[in-house]
Amino acid sequence: MRSGIVTIAGRPNVGKSSLLNALIGRKVSIVSHKPQTTRHRIQGALHHGEDQIVFVDTPGLHLIARRALNRAMNQAAAGALHDVDLVLFVVEAGRWTDEDQAVLDRLKGKDVPVALIVNKIDRFADRERLLPELQKLAAMRDYAFIVPVSALRRSNLNPLRDEILAHIPEGPPLYPQGQVVAHGDDFTVAEVVREKLIRNLHQELPYSLTVEVELFEREQGLDRISAVIWVERDGQKKIVIGDGGETIKKVGSAARQELERMFGHKVFLKLWCKVRENWSDDIKALRRFGLSGQD
Incomplete structure (x- = not known):
């Protein structure tokens, strides 16, 4: 082994x-x-x-x-x-x-x-x-x-x-049989939403946003999830939301469909967009969002 x-x-x-x-x-x-x-x-x-x-x-x-x-x-x-x-x-x-x-x-x-x-x-x-x-x-x-x-x-x-x-040593498994990932479902949700944002937004905006899951409730056959898209300026918030909420709805729909395929059951996903100025250069914000570089 x-x-x-x-x-x-x-x-x-x-x-x-x-x-x-x-x-x-x-x-x-x-x-x-x-x-x-x-x-x-x-x-x-x-x-x-x-x-x-x-x-x-x-x-x-x-x-x-x-x-x-x-x-x-x-x-x-x-x-x-x-x-x-x-x-x-x-x-x-x-x-x-x-x-x-x-x-x-x-x-x-x-x-x-x-x-x-x-x-x-x-x-x-x-x-x-x-x-x-x-x-x-x-x-x-x-x-x-x-x-x-x-x-x-x-x-x-x-x-x-x-x-x-x-080229790897002999030894016992590090993960239980069948387990593939170390991160939890809330991390998966945040990353899937961010991926859909990256694919639907242009230029430098994807580098100025991050996603934080605020609520994750799992009922029988249904996940209720609320997540915040954090940006750095009011102008970026308007772009993420889009005319009449079109962009954020499109992102939410694409993320929900992928999460349902991954989790194997229904997902109710609510997205919000909020501003935290210069979060990408704020150590406290990076720690809050799990991006401080530390495990």
Whole structure:
């Protein structure tokens, strides 16, 4: 029996959350095309026979951290590199940035094996072009192993899983059989609502909002949930609500439908939007919203 903790690290928007969801086979971490969607360390367990891999999805490490929220996300990502059995360093095939280099530099000197996962290989129509790319990346450091994948197409995931299992220690499971996530349903609600907001709002507004669940009551066959969307300015509140409440209704409907699929029963979801000025640069607010960078 093998059991271990594996951190998924990389720059923002490289596909870490998509890879986690693809490996586990269900949605554990929200995803969008916008960078910095993941704000927390999110754990998900892959059960494979008696073996178990506990993955830790992290916020993307980024170079510019002007606000307290960005610094907290960097802290959360860096903290997930300690006391683990393996780190998956995820990069994007055909693209290397200063932020990739910053993550690689952060991994230097860590007393933990690091594997290179080259994601988005589906963008290479000619796979022969991929080989020199892999050779170039392999020369940057001594990796435990290198696996090219496409999280979107679920390509080459079984070989990746087998390599991970070969590099984690023997030991008892860390999660009970059948348990996949460590977070509670209220966290799931907040993240699903935030994902729908990200997908329905444009420009920089998604980075200035967060979601807090105020009420979660579970009756037989029905969840009654009330959640607050926090923004930083009155103008942002008007955008979130939309003309005649159109935007917030659309977000609430999409979130409710997804939550019903996830929970397997009816959900009554009420959303509000409130202003807390500059919450993303307020340590007390970040602690209240569970975004302080601490476990």
